[in-house]
Every structure is written in structure tokens, then in C-alpha cells.
Amino acid sequence: MRSLQVKALTPQDLTAAVDLDRRCLGGLWNLDGYQREIHSPNSDLLVLQRSEKTEEEKSKGQRAKGEGNTRHSTLDTPHSPALLAIGCSWAILEEAHITLLAVDLDYQRQGLGQALLYCLLKAAHNRGLERATLEVRVSNQAAIALYENFGFQTAGRRKRYYAETGEDALVLWRGGLHHPHFPQTLANWQLAASDRLGRSGWQLQELEAKNQEAGNSI
Numbered sequence: 001m002r003s004l005q006v007k008a009l010t011p012q013d014l015t016a017a018v019d020l021d022r023r024c025l026g027g028l029w030n031l032d033g034y035q036r037e038i039h040s041p042n043s044d045l046l047v048l049q050r051s052e053k054t055e056e057e058k059s060k061g062q063r064a065k066g067e068g069n070t071r072h073s074t075l076d077t078p079h080s081p082a083l084l085a086i087g088c089s090w091a092i093l094e095e096a097h098i099t100l101l102a103v104d105l106d107y108q109r110q111g112l113g114q115a116l117l118y119c120l121l122k123a124a125h126n127r128g129l130e131r132a133t134l135e136v137r138v139s140n141q142a143a144i145a146l147y148e149n150f151g152f153q154t155a156g157r158r159k160r161y162y163a164e165t166g167e168d169a170l171v172l173w174r175g176g177l178h179h180p181h182f183p184q185t186l187a188n189w190q191l192a193a194s195d196r197l198g199r200s201g202w203q204l205q206e207l208e209a210k211n212q213e214a215g216n217s218i
């Protein structure tokens, strides 16, 4: 199992964040933009990063080298960026505006986007927010499918929202973050995210810890 950590972006991560943004989002925010988010009390800017290798992983790697096995294990990918995924949500009145969600290209379809979206919605709930919203390109079927899994529904369409391509945006909303049953929904999402990551060979430390502690922190 490879270990993942979820944490708030720190000043030390800024260069890696800009790099991930450039590769996955075509350069949505620059370094100043990320720096502003770090200091904004209304912003939850979260990242997933690979944890240090465990002793077991290190010794497995050494054994593989000793046996002359230079192939990547099936769990490894060609490069190991510092940050694997990034997501951001702004608290505006009682709404969570999800402004950013991206997973490194080499690590997509392994459950990281699902896990990070769960963490953002959990953070929004912890702030006492009531609903979440975001804009997504009409052609972005991967993201739309992910958001729909979390109960987001299309509420409108902004014509030619993306200036560079003239593409429309769908406006998605997810209500009920403050309802009494929402903690149970969060617990279900947490289990689903943990299970999905596990099937891809990942373990998210905080998710596992929270499974046992029944939901605090992020």
C-alpha cells in the first residue's frame, strides 16, 4: 500500500502547486494566487501528497533492486510529483464555492479526486456552510460524473463562460450540508473514498484515522 496525506497547502508547497496547476489546469492560478489563498481565512486549499515511504516499502524497493528487478511495480507511475492533487473551496456567506479540483495526470482514475472532494465538502460542513456550488465545462464528463456521485445537480448554464474556447459552463449545486443527516452522508462518502483508494493501492492516513474516530478535523 502507498500512503497519502491530506493537508492544507503550505508556503513550502507553492512551487509544486503552481506546477500541478500548470500541467492539469493549464495555469489557472499563479504563485501569487496560491499565496493569497494560503492567507485567506475563507479559503480551504487542500492537497494530497504522497507520504514518506514506509520501512516496508523501502525494504521492498531494496529487495527488488537486489533481484535485478528494475521495472516499476504495478503501483508505481513514471514520475513522482510532490503534490498529487489539489482542491480549493471558498466560504462565501453560507455557500462553499469550489474553485479548483485537479489530480496529477499520472494519478487520475485512482480515487484521489473522490477523496479530495470528500475532504472539501467535509471542510465546508465543518465551517457550518449550507450548500456547495461550482462551474464545470460542459465537455468535462469526468468531473461532471464525479460531482454527480456526490449529489451535485445542474442548476444552470453560463453561455461562453470560458473565454479562451467559448465553451459553456454548467453551474452545479449540492445542498443539505447543514442537514442533521449530512454527517451520515459524510461517513458513507468517507468509507467509499477509502475503499476506492484501497482498490488502487492507496491508503489515505487521515481517512483511515477518521474511520476509527468517526469524523473530526478535515
Ligand SMILES: CC(C)(COP(=O)(O)OP(=O)(O)OC[C@H]1O[C@@H](n2cnc3c(N)ncnc32)[C@H](O)[C@@H]1OP(=O)(O)O)[C@@H](O)C(=O)NCCC(=O)NCCS
Residues within 6 Å of the ligand: 024, 025, 100, 101, 102, 103, 104, 107, 108, 109, 110, 111, 112, 113, 114, 115, 134, 135, 136, 137, 140, 141, 142, 143, 145, 146, 147, 149, 196
Ligand atoms: C476531474 C478529476 C479531478 C477527477 O479526479 P480522479 O482522481 O481522476 O477521479 P477519481 O478516480 O476519484 O474518480 C471518481 C469518480 O469520478 C468519475 N470519473 C473520474 N474520471 C472519469 C473519467 N475519465 N470518465 C468518466 N468518469 C470519471 C467516476 O465516476 C469515478 O469513479 P470510478 O472510477 O469508481 O468509476 C480529474 O480528472 C482531473 O484532475 N481533471 C483535470 C482537471 C479538471 O477538469 N478539474 C475539474 C474542474 S471543474
